[in-house]
Amino acid sequence: MPKPVTPPSTLLVDRIADDIQSGVLGAGSWLKQIDLQERYGAKRLEVRRALDHLTLKRLIQHVPNRGYHVYAMDPRRSNEVHQIRAILECGALDYSMEALTPARLRRLRTLAERFEQLLRTGTVLEQYEVNMAFHNALYELCSNRELINLIIELRRPGPSAPADQWRTWERIEQSSREHFALLDALEARDLPEAKRVLAAHILQRRQ
Numbered sequence: 421m422p423k424p425v426t427p428p429s430t431l432l433v434d435r436i437a438d439d440i441q442s443g444v445l446g447a448g449s450w451l452k453q454i455d456l457q458e459r460y461g462a463k464r465l466e467v468r469r470a471l472d473h474l475t476l477k478r479l480i481q482h483v484p485n486r487g488y489h490v491y492a493m494d495p496r497r498s499n500e501v502h503q504i505r506a507i508l509e510c511g512a513l514d515y516s517m518e519a520l521t522p523a524r525l526r527r528l529r530t531l532a533e534r535f536e537q538l539l540r541t542g543t544v545l546e547q548y549e550v551n552m553a554f555h556n557a558l559y560e561l562c563s564n565r566e567l568i569n570l571i572i573e574l575r576r577p578g579p580s581a582p583a584d585q586w587r588t589w590e591r592i593e594q595s596s597r598e599h600f601a602l603l604d605a606l607e608a609r610d611l612p613e614a615k616r617v618l619a620a621h622i623l624q625r626r627q
Contacts, residue, residue, distance in 0.1 A: 432462055432470045434543040440479060440490055441544045448492035451480065477545065501574060506622040508571050510615040513606075516561035520606055528557050528606075532599040539596060547592070554599060591624060 436456070439445045456467045471488045474480045481491050493501075531554040538547045559568045598621040605614035 429462070429466050429470060432460055432466055433473050434545055435460055436470055436474060437477075437479060437544045440474075445490055447490050449490050450486075451488045451490065453487075477548065502623055505571065505574055506619045508567065508574070509622060510618055512559070512562040512564065512567050512571065513611060513614055513618065515564040515567065516558070517606075517609065517611065519561040519563065524557070524561060525603065525607055528554065528603055529600075531557060532596070532603060535599060536596045539592060551595070595621065 436445070445451065451471065453464060453467050453471070456462065456471075457464055460467070462470075471480065471482070475482045475488065479491065480488050482488050531550060535547060535550045535554060538550055542550075559571065562568050598617055602614055602617045602621065605611075605617055
């Protein structure tokens, strides 16, 4: 019987994620395990598990035979990927309205409320997890599964993790407001407004 995998220390994972989000560990910087051991007072195996966990979350990247570094996407490519995502995800709303039942709308609102609560009480990774759950619940409404597969595939090359999404506290708060504005538009069946809000949300435009 295989030996169960020991999960990484949640506290250590959150501390590293917070330091990436705040810019203490800057985009593109290499993360040496010995340095992280000293910085966080952790054991080598604890650091390795934390790094592997953050790699799965796409907050950092593992390069075989070289190590781990904080993900850094080329700004031009990042902008173009976000533009394509905005086109596809707004288009997906055309295939989503029929599936927007009161029960599904309540689930989306519950996730939006949970995200808002985590702004005050949660960690960066907790915010990230709930934000992803919100968007995944939105994707589930779309009847065109190939379109959703394209969107999900497009998100994979770079992080949809906090360091790429939320560069300032103001941006995090705006993201929360956009969740509710999107849901209000969907509930009102105002598709043009829903698309406008979603595009601004993806492209991180000021409202």
